[in-house]
Amino acid sequence: MLKQIISFAHELILQAVEPGETIIDATCGNGHDTVVLSKAVGVNGQVLAFDIQKQALRNTKQLLDKQDIRNVTLIHASHENIRFYLHEEDHGTLSGAIFNLGYLPGSDKSVITNANSTIKAMDTIVDFLKPGGLIVLVVYHGHPGGDEEKESLLKYLRTFNQKHFNVLKYGFINQKNHPPFILAVEKKK
Numbered sequence: 001m002l003k004q005i006i007s008f009a010h011e012l013i014l015q016a017v018e019p020g021e022t023i024i025d026a027t028c029g030n031g032h033d034t035v036v037l038s039k040a041v042g043v044n045g046q047v048l049a050f051d052i053q054k055q056a057l058r059n060t061k062q063l064l065d066k067q068d069i070r071n072v073t074l075i076h077a078s079h080e081n082i083r084f085y086l087h088e089e090d091h092g093t094l095s096g097a098i099f100n101l102g103y104l105p106g107s108d109k110s111v112i113t114n115a116n117s118t119i120k121a122m123d124t125i126v127d128f129l130k131p132g133g134l135i136v137l138v139v140y141h142g143h144p145g146g147d148e149e150k151e152s153l154l155k156y157l158r159t160f161n162q163k164h165f166n167v168l169k170y171g172f173i174n175q176k177n178h179p180p181f182i183l184a185v186e187k188k189k
């Protein structure tokens with residue numbers, strides 16, 4: 001009955017998206033979230049998918065090509081630069097974003113997301129989000145550096161004004177080994 005972390009992350013984001021909209025995959029990695037987002041926005045929408053590792057973009061491209069998915073723009077850049085890939089007129093139109101934090105599974109565990117760039121990216125996305133838009137973060141924190149990112153994000157998100165945002169934390173508190181959890185930010189209508 002209780003949704004596992006990734007399924008719940010997808011279920012949440014799907015509720016915020018309408019076909020034809022623009023959505024962000026802030027950490028495309030192996031592309032699994034990118035595929036979900038692509039299907040949600042449909043052929044008339046678009047996904048902007050970021051990663052700092054060429055390998056991640058190659059893996060994502062391979063997955064997208066297999067399914068003949070064409071509404072994704074793959075961007076080899078840090079998500080802290082998202083602003084440069086959006087236009088003035090995109091303000092208030094973005095349906096949301098997914099961040100899957102940590103390192104690329106099966107790859108170099110020292111290349112990880114960090115609080116500074118994650119928060120910078122979130123500041124931009126919040127600014128461009130439509131009313132009812134949603135940012136979902138899947139927070140992995142068992143690796144070196146993960147705990148610092150987690151604590152900084154929690155501190156940052158606690159400052160969001162409840163008049164304008166709902167901020168959710170969802171996770172299993174009886175699992176061993178630093179289980180991942182979800183943080184979600186909804187811009188109120």
Ligand SMILES: C[S@@+](CC[C@H](N)C(=O)[O-])C[C@H]1O[C@@H](n2cnc3c(N)ncnc32)[C@H](O)[C@@H]1O
Nearest residue numbers: 027028029030031032033051052078079100104
């Ligand atoms: C946990 S993986 C993402 C998994 C992916 N969502 C999937 O479905 O396979 C985290 C990814 O974040 C990327 N990353 C780390 N720092 C980043 C940054 N500043 N901007 C964009 N991507 C970043 C890593 O290269 C890695 O591929």
